[in-house]
Structure formats: C-alpha cells, structure tokens
Amino acid sequence: MTTTAPTPWLAANEALWDARVPLHADSDWYDLAGFRAGGLALDHIERAGVGDPAGRSLLHLQCHFGLGTLSWARLGAEAVGVDFSAAAVERARALAAETGLPARFEQAEVGALDLGRTFDVCFTSWGVLMWLPDLTAWARTIARHLRPGGVFFLAEGHPHLFIWDDEPGKDGYRPRNPYFRHGAPVVDEEAGTYVDTSATLGLPQYRWNHPLSEVVSALAGAGLRITGMDEHPVLPWQPLPWLVPADRPGFYRIPGDPFPLSFTVTATKD
Numbered sequence: 001m002t003t004t005a006p007t008p009w010l011a012a013n014e015a016l017w018d019a020r021v022p023l024h025a026d027s028d029w030y031d032l033a034g035f036r037a038g039g040l041a042l043d044h045i046e047r048a049g050v051g052d053p054a055g056r057s058l059l060h061l062q063c064h065f066g067l068g069t070l071s072w073a074r075l076g077a078e079a080v081g082v083d084f085s086a087a088a089v090e091r092a093r094a095l096a097a098e099t100g101l102p103a104r105f106e107q108a109e110v111g112a113l114d115l116g117r118t119f120d121v122c123f124t125s126w127g128v129l130m131w132l133p134d135l136t137a138w139a140r141t142i143a144r145h146l147r148p149g150g151v152f153f154l155a156e157g158h159p160h161l162f163i164w165d166d167e168p169g170k171d172g173y174r175p176r177n178p179y180f181r182h183g184a185p186v187v188d189e190e191a192g193t194y195v196d197t198s199a200t201l202g203l204p205q206y207r208w209n210h211p212l213s214e215v216v217s218a219l220a221g222a223g224l225r226i227t228g229m230d231e232h233p234v235l236p237w238q239p240l241p242w243l244v245p246a247d248r249p250g251f252y253r254i255p256g257d258p259f260p261l262s263f264t265v266t267a268t269k270d
C-alpha cells in the first residue's frame with residue numbers, strides 16, 4: 001500500500017478553517033439567531049448576481065458552515081453546499097436538520113470536486129479565491145458542474161487589497177506586497193479572523209493572491225463564456241483599518257471611493 005503525505009497547505013488551511021467554525025458560528029458577524037428567525041445570510045450584491053433562485057438547482061462552492069447555502073434554499077433553490085472543512089460541513093448539516101431547509105452538504109477540496117451531476121447555478125463569494133493555489137482546477141470544477149446554459153456567479157474582494165500596508169504612508173496608501181506573486185503563496189500566522197480581529201488562533205495559513213487577469217483567464221480556459229464583470233467600491237468586511245463603514249450595514253468603503261474594493265464575474269456554459 002502506498003500512502004501520500006498530506007499537502008502542507010491543505011492540511012494547514014483545513015485545520016485553520018475547522019478551528020474557525022465554532023468561533024464564527026457564535027459570532028454577531030454571522031448572526032445565527034437572525035438566520036434561525038427566518039433571515040437571509042446573503043447581501044444585495046449576491047442576490048442581484050444570482051437573481052431569483054426559486055426552482056433552480058444551485059451549487060455553492062466554499063460554503064463555510066452553510067448559512068449562505070441554506071439562505072438560497074430558503075429562497076426556493078435546490079441547494080448543495082461544498083466545503084473542505086469537516087467541522088463546517090458537520091455544522092451545516094446540523095443547521096439543515098434543525099431548520100428543515102432542503103439543502104445538502106458535501107465535504108471536498110474545491111479543485112477535486114466531482115459530484116457527478118450538473119446544476120443551473122454555481123455560486124461562490126467573499127473570501128474564497130485566496131485559499132486556492134490553482135484557479136485552473138477551480139474553474140474546471142465550475143465547468144464540470146454547470147449544465148449547458150447554466151450560470152456561474154462570483155463575488156470577491158479585489159486582489160489589489162493584498163498589496164497595501166495596514167497604515168497608509170504620510171502621502172497616501174503604502175504598498176507592502178507585490179500584486180503579482182507568480183503562484184507563490186503568502187505563508188504566515190493567522191492574526192485574527194474577520195469576525196473578530198482580536199481572536200488570534202495562532203495557526204499557519206497559506207494564501208494566494210490571484211490577479212483579475214488570472215481569474216478571467218481560468219474561467220475562459222475551462223470553456224466558460226464571461227457574460228459580465230463589475231468592480232465595486234464596497235466590501236462586506238474590513239481587511240484594512242483605513243476602510244470606513246459604507247451606507248449598507250456590514251459594508252466598508254474608502255472615503256471618496258478612489259478605487260474598487262471588490263469585483264463580480266458572471267459566466268455561462270454554452
């Protein structure tokens with residue numbers, strides 16, 4: 001029998017996300033109580049990008065502990081959520097059982113996913129791409145799971161966010177990291193999660209910055225046709241301390257909106 005050593009990035013990132021699940025599920029940020037009371041864990045950008053999901057099958061990639069997937073189900077979709085974190089999938093399945101919402105959850109690394117079926121919609125959002133070393137495998141997963149005429153929607157933080165120093169310099173924003181990293185990961189210790197920047201788990205994390213060109217090229221390379229792309233001056237978390245709250249609750253912007261903070265892509269399979 002041969003055994004394969006676990007890939008360091010995969011084992012490390014899985015451990016990090018497993019540890020984040022209880023912290024996130026108990027946080028005000030995810031507002032589980034509001035969801036249990038009938039709320040939706042989806043924002044205006046996600047809702048506009050997917051449209052009315054009622055009666056459509058929907059695959060949610062990197063679904064975390066399931067609130068988004070269950071929200072699509074609450075809106076009438078036949079939803080399947082996928083995440084590589086065993087703790088996230090376990091919590092998502094428990095929430096599905098508790099709420100009686102018709103969503104299923106599968107544990108898988110996104111690049112290796114093959115459910116053997118197709119969907120009307122493939123959806124993924126906010127804080128997903130930086131965890132993936134290989135957007136070619138990601139895009140192939142999307143293409144493999146979309147029916148002809150099916151729609152893919154991505155909402156994500158803008159890749160230039162990786163560049164900036166936490167503190168702007170005297171004369172403006174100060175770059176800290178290169179935009180182009182040519183596939184090399186940023187390996188560091190997690191310094192607080194986005195739901196609570198003071199809650200440091202002290203675990204290693206592997207992240208990759210993917211320029212916009214890489215995202216679009218990966219989707220096109222997998223045979224998908226890009227039907228829309230937008231950049232937005234807002235973002236639903238605060239990755240840099242110099243962002244300020246935007247008009248929409250939970251969203252942030254830069255005073256004067258000098259450059260985009262997030263982007264969306266819509267694609268289809270012909």
Ligand SMILES: C[S@@+](CC[C@H](N)C(=O)[O-])C[C@H]1O[C@@H](n2cnc3c(N)ncnc32)[C@H](O)[C@@H]1O
Nearest residue numbers: 017062064083084085108109110125126127131
């Ligand atoms: C920021 S969260 C997802 C955000 C989602 N919009 C939310 O707020 O619930 C990122 C998710 O990606 C998952 N993830 C990271 N790398 C993955 C991979 N290679 N394959 C599958 N899931 C992955 C993590 O477990 C985590 O649940």
